[in-house]
Amino acid sequence: MLMALLLSATLTSAQTAILPPAFPWNGASRALAVPANDAWVTPSEATGFRTTPRYDETIAYLRKLVAAAPQLKMISLGKSDEGREIWLVIASKERAFTPDALRRSGKPTLFAQASIHAGEMDGKDAGLMLLRDMTVRGTKRELLDRANFLFVPIFNVDGHERFSRFNRINQRGPEEIGYRTTSRNLNLNRDYMKADTQEMRAMIRALREWQPDLYIDLHVTDGADYQYDITFGGNGTFGWSPSIGAWMDATLRPPVERGLREMGHIPGQLIFTEDPLETGIIDGVEDPRLSNGYGDASHIPSILVENHSLKPYDQRVLGTYVFLEQVLRVLGSEGASLRAAIAADRTRRFDPVPLTWRVPDGEPQTIEFLGVESRKTLSAISGDVRIEWLGKPRDARVPFRKTTEVATSAKRPVAYWIPAAWRDVIAKLELHGIPFERIAAPREVDVEMDRFSAPKFDAQQFEGHVRVTATATPERRHVRYPAGSVRVATDQPLGTLAVLLLEPASNDSLFQWGFFDSILSPTEYVESYIMEPMAEQMLAEDPKLAEEFRKKIDSDEAFRGDARARLQWFYQRTPFYDELARLYPVGRETR
Ligand SMILES: [Zn+2]
Numbered sequence: 001m002l003m004a005l006l007l008s009a010t011l012t013s014a015q016t017a018i019l020p021p022a023f024p025w026n027g028a029s030r031a032l033a034v035p036a037n038d039a040w041v042t043p044s045e046a047t048g049f050r051t052t053p054r055y056d057e058t059i060a061y062l063r064k065l066v067a068a069a070p071q072l073k074m075i076s077l078g079k080s081d082e083g084r085e086i087w088l089v090i091a092s093k094e095r096a097f098t099p100d101a102l103r104r105s106g107k108p109t110l111f112a113q114a115s116i117h118a119g120e121m122d123g124k125d126a127g128l129m130l131l132r133d134m135t136v137r138g139t140k141r142e143l144l145d146r147a148n149f150l151f152v153p154i155f156n157v158d159g160h161e162r163f164s165r166f167n168r169i170n171q172r173g174p175e176e177i178g179y180r181t182t183s184r185n186l187n188l189n190r191d192y193m194k195a196d197t198q199e200m201r202a203m204i205r206a207l208r209e210w211q212p213d214l215y216i217d218l219h220v221t222d223g224a225d226y227q228y229d230i231t232f233g234g235n236g237t238f239g240w241s242p243s244i245g246a247w248m249d250a251t252l253r254p255p256v257e258r259g260l261r262e263m264g265h266i267p268g269q270l271i272f273t274e275d276p277l278e279t280g281i282i283d284g285v286e287d288p289r290l291s292n293g294y295g296d297a298s299h300i301p302s303i304l305v306e307n308h309s310l311k312p313y314d315q316r317v318l319g320t321y322v323f324l325e326q327v328l329r330v331l332g333s334e335g336a337s338l339r340a341a342i343a344a345d346r347t348r349r350f351d352p353v354p355l356t357w358r359v360p361d362g363e364p365q366t367i368e369f370l371g372v373e374s375r376k377t378l379s380a381i382s383g384d385v386r387i388e389w390l391g392k393p394r395d396a397r398v399p400f401r402k403t404t405e406v407a408t409s410a411k412r413p414v415a416y417w418i419p420a421a422w423r424d425v426i427a428k429l430e431l432h433g434i435p436f437e438r439i440a441a442p443r444e445v446d447v448e449m450d451r452f453s454a455p456k457f458d459a460q461q462f463e464g465h466v467r468v469t470a471t472a473t474p475e476r477r478h479v480r481y482p483a484g485s486v487r488v489a490t491d492q493p494l495g496t497l498a499v500l501l502l503e504p505a506s507n508d509s510l511f512q513w514g515f516f517d518s519i520l521s522p523t524e525y526v527e528s529y530i531m532e533p534m535a536e537q538m539l540a541e542d543p544k545l546a547e548e549f550r551k552k553i554d555s556d557e558a559f560r561g562d563a564r565a566r567l568q569w570f571y572q573r574t575p576f577y578d579e580l581a582r583l584y585p586v587g588r589e590t591r
Contacts, residue, residue, distance in 0.1 A: 020225050020310060020388070022172060025229075028263045029263040034137070040132050044128070045129065050175055054163060062074060072091055072135055073090045073092075075087070075088050075097075080199050081184055082158040084157040089127075089150070090102075093145060103211070108147050110150065110216065112324060113152040114152065117180045119171065119179055120168075120218070120220035121174075122316045124154055127151045131149075147332045156199065170309050172311060173313030192290065193500070204432060205431070215291070217304050221308055222309060223274060228370060230308070232270065233292075234303050235285045238285065241345040241348075243348075247334075251338070256330060259322060259325070259329070260319065268370065269400075276371060280398040283400065291304060349491065350496055353496055364400060364401040370393065373394045375390060411590075413490060414589045415490060415589040418502075429498065432497060434501075438485070439485050446477075450472035450504060456469050467513070488502070516585070538570060552569065
C-alpha cells in the first residue's frame, strides 16, 4: 500500500517536465496566423498552436485544401512498415504534377519533409499554413511564380501516431506529439544508406524521381539553451559537394537569415554542443546515413533545420514558415546559380574520396554567439556538474571549429565488381539510383580484393545492426564473374556515393552495416590427425616455412599456447584451405 502511494506520488509530480525559463517573444511573424474563425484555419492555428493534429486530421485538411486549390495535388510515396501512406503534396502553378512535367516547367523545386522524427512536427504545421497561403488564401501566391514546392507533412507516419504528452521531455509544446522512431524502433535519420525501412526506400525513390534542387529536413533540437529559435546548415564547403556548400553559405544563408530577423526570429548555425558558451560550436560533415550527409554525398543540396526545442510552439512553427518562404524566394531568384553549383559537384571526381574529417590543429576562429546565462554547481544527485539555464541572454565570442581536414580517405577505383549472388547489395545500389552494367555472360576480370583479418563486432547493436570493422589487406586476383554480376563505374555523378557504400573503410558502407557478415566465418575445417602428419611433411620439405613457424612460436605468446591456431597456421598454407575465406567479394577494377 505504502509502495503504491509512493509510486502514484512520484507519477503525479513527474507529470510535467521542468523546463528552463522561456524568453518572451512577440515576433512580426505572428501576423501570418489566421484567426480561429477563418474558413481555412489549420488545426494547430485553431487552438492557438497549443496542439498539433493527428495523421487523419492532417490528411483531411490537406485533402480539403487540394480539392479547392488547382495548384495542388497529393500523391502517396508508398506505405510505412505499419501500412500508412506517406503523402507528398505537389504545389505547382502550371499544375506540373509529374516529375517530367515539373522538370519541363524549368523552375527550381524545393522538397521539404517534416516529422522524420515525429515528436518534432513544427514543419508539418508550418507547411499546412504555407500551402494554404500559396493557394486558396493567396497571400503568398507569388512564391509559385518562380519555384515549385514539394512537401511531405509527415514522413515518420507510424511514429507520428504513437501520440503522447510524454514523448519529448525537453520540448515546449505542442501538448501531444508523435515519437522519434518508426514502428520498428528505427531512426529514419540513420537509414539513408542502408535503407532498411519501407519509409526510407519510398523517400529515396522520391528523391531520385523528383530530383529536387533543394532538400530540407525539418527537426527540433535536443540539448543546450541559447537565444536562437531556428538553426540550420549543411555539410559546408568541405564535404562531398563543395560548390553546393559555397552556394548555401554565400547565396542562401544571408537573405534567409535577414528575412527571418525581419519577422522577429533569431537564426543561427547548427549547434550540437552541450554548453556552447563554454566549448564553442563545431561545424562538421555529417555521415551519409543522415539526411544532409546523404544529400551532400549524392549532390542534392540539403539543409538540416533544427528549431530550438525550448522555444514555444507558435514561435517555432512561424519561424519554420518564414524559413520555407525565404528559401523559396531565394530559389526563385537564384535557381540558375544553384543548378550551376549542382552541375559542378556532379562532375567532380574525388580521388582519393574523403571518408571522414577532423578539426585541424591550431587556434580556431571565433564567432559571436547568442547564448543564455547559466549557473553551474556540484550536484548531489549525479555527483557531477549541474547546469541550470537562467533565462537571461548572454552574448559572447566563442570558438568556432570546422572539420576542414580529411582524416581518412579511400582510393577511387575505376569500377567495382559485385558478384551476382549479392543480390541485396545490388538492389541497394539500384535503389540509390546508381547506374551499373549487368553482365549477361560470365566475364574474367583482373581486380584488387580485400582480405580481411581480425574482424571486430561492436558490443552493442546500432539501428538493428551490429557494426563490423576489419583489417583489410588488398591482393590482386583474376576473377571469373558469373552472369548477372554487375560492374559499377565510379566515373559518374553518383560515383562518390558508390565508394561510400562499397569501400569497407567507409563508416556507412554496406560492409560495416553487416551486409557481408557471412564471409567472415571460415566454413571448412581440418582434423588434427590429418594436419599433424601434413605439417611434419611441410616442415621437412620447406626450411623457409620451418624458420617462419619457429619465429612465430618465439614471438607470439598467444599463438604458442593455442594448439588449434598452430595447426590452423599450417592448414592455411595448404591448397585445401578456402581461398575465399574472409575475402571481400566486391572487387576493384583499377587502372
Ligand atoms: Zn530530429
